[in-house]
Amino acid sequence: MPRLAAPLTESQIRALEPRATRYSVADGNGLVIEVMTTGTKVWRFRYSLNGKRQPLATIGDYRMISLRVARAKAQKYAEMVAQGISPVATARRDRGAEVKADVLREAAELYMATEMAGKSDEYRRTTRRALHKDVLPAIGGMAIKAVTAQDVVDICERIKSRGSPKMALHTRNVIKRLYEYLIARQLAASNPAEVVPARSIATFDSRTRVLSGDEMGEMLYSIEASSIRRPLKLALHLLVLTMVRKSDLVESTWGEFDLDNALWRISAARLKKDADQLVHLPQQAVTMLRELHRTRASRTFVFPSVRGNDQPIAKSTLNQAVKALGLQVEHFVLHDFRRTASAHLREITEHAERDKTSAQSRQNASRDEPANDAAARRRIAQRWADFVEAQLDAARKRAGGAA
Template identity: 30%
Template sequence: MPLTDTAVRGAKPADKPQKLFDGNGLFLYVAPSGTKSWRLKYRFQGREKLLTLGTYPQLSLKEAREACAAAKKQLGGGIDPSVQKKVIARAWENTFEAIAREWHENKKSAWTERYAGDMLERIASNIFPYLGNRPINEITPPELLSVLRKIEARGAFYQANRLRESCSLVFRYAIATGRAERDTAADLRGALKSHVTTSRAAITEPEEVGGLLRAIDGYTGHFVTKCGLQLLALTFLRPGEVRLGEWSEIDLDEKLWRIPAKRMKMRLDHLVPLSAQACAVLEELRELTGRGRLMFPGLRAKERPISDATFIAALRRMGFEKDEMCAHGFRSMASTILNEQGYPADAIEKQLAHNPRNKIRGIYNRAEYLPERRKMMQDWADYLEKLRNS
């Protein structure tokens, strides 16, 4: 008798594998582990063969019968369905989507979970619908450009350029694994509209810097926010690196802030020399938040940090407009002034945690320029103190 949905759903595993036949060679294989799979027994050129159609419940009884009928049709045309399945699988392995997913799987361990998810989502939603099923070695520059133009048409020029770069990485991976001969995306350099970047607003004139520091000293909002602004000025750190800080990262005896790679933009551990002034701010802050894990906990939920808008809101509250100063502007302020004062560019870049020119060297020498940076950071703090008091 043919199987029913109820019989398939209710099939229980036993000590030995079970076969529940439906007809036309189709049967449900129930493994001792409980896994259920649809299989087709057939003969081709006088030999008995077996084809796995899929697993239940992913493949329903109705769908399994349809797959069985399709296989029988192939047999009627002199085609071995097992061989055809392998041909289709090999063809899929060479498509842009299959290779992109494989590339992503190999790379994602080096990324944060959020970045990895965003990367795949961008490619899946913008590229796969148009080129996902195409053999990667057959995709031409005009084809890829046509897809990227659709993104440009939305005004998303930055995203279009980023996706071209991501596609280039996929093509290069395909070349390395023997499934493509050239990087099609590389041929599109200069073909897309440029994304016009605007510099982050920053105060760099010494007199105005002094006014900013005095405004922070007189800030009447939350004390934790005030300390955060002071540390932004003293450390060159990104706002997110400050507000997500944990007390376990701070060593006041050694005057160091050790930030783990997982919290850094470049995914490298970062050592931040602390000036005497920075240590004084941290000592005050520790009296208020030192019993918890976070240095900058939120007002309502102590296990969650202050929001990413906190520092910006504080600057606006003090009267600094968005085209005048932003939270990231403290980095530009320090970089501009210290470069003008003749401090070593490499030490400044290292303190800013920018990607090192020699990445391998950067990975194995996290303390690079530490003596120079210790001196520079104390000089910087003394300079800010002088401006504030002038």
């Protein structure tokens, strides 16, 4: 029986460096990975037959065979050995089949099994959907190195012809990330998607970009399901609910909030304006702020820097968090939340009541606003929060149905 070994991980395998002489590291069940002096890594199967140790059976190049696939092959060979059958001939035939791993379809499967393993469920779902719906049907049978920029453009144009420019750009980005992975694994020499400008596929005027309800829900669900720090998740959600500027939120202090009365007063001095800005907080925002207050790491700032220097997080932190998620919503900036809220609120308030108070006028409320105006603004804030919550709930259900 092969000796027991601690199972390897993909990250451990990637970290294996060449030495002056080649060496092997065991994964278990007879599976080992041999690291050559050139840095090439090859899967082998170690076994004994009729009581005698046999030469290693070669499974194949690590660049083309994932850990999961190598383990499956080792298990198959171990079962053959248990029956007294040498796996060498079978392994040789399998290696012949592995030559096909240089086609994009096989490479995409390797990408999903390794690089995507640690990503969120939603990120894996949207990536797999783009690959299987548009990329692989078009170029999946092509050799990795044969795919050109024109192939990428053709895929994107077909998607755009369906009236989905954002999906076209998302698909281009999926191909770009796939090839970045293949280049790192030495399976590709260049990236055909990198030379296709994003703006040649879809361009959005930064002054008119408005997220649809579905886009808003998908974005919030992706944030919710991600691995970013909880305070950053809440910050992004609060940015949607309160409709304030990013800097107003990230630099906020606990002294500005009256959570018992669901009010947030941003001082005129901080805003560099003539009057304070009064923000009426919906129930959902109050709940999030109470959670942040219970777990606060600073007596002053709502979103303190992790450096512990009693400063707020950098203004770029939320942008970086969103960018790291690789969200499907393309050509989006955080300021679009305010524009989106204003657009949807107009429709919501028109359906709900004759009060035409807009999101912007709510933000410009003064210290002495009339009581009836305050009540109207509270109603609008809560209607907006309920609308946002409905979009998030719908996205959760879609994700659950797709799982």
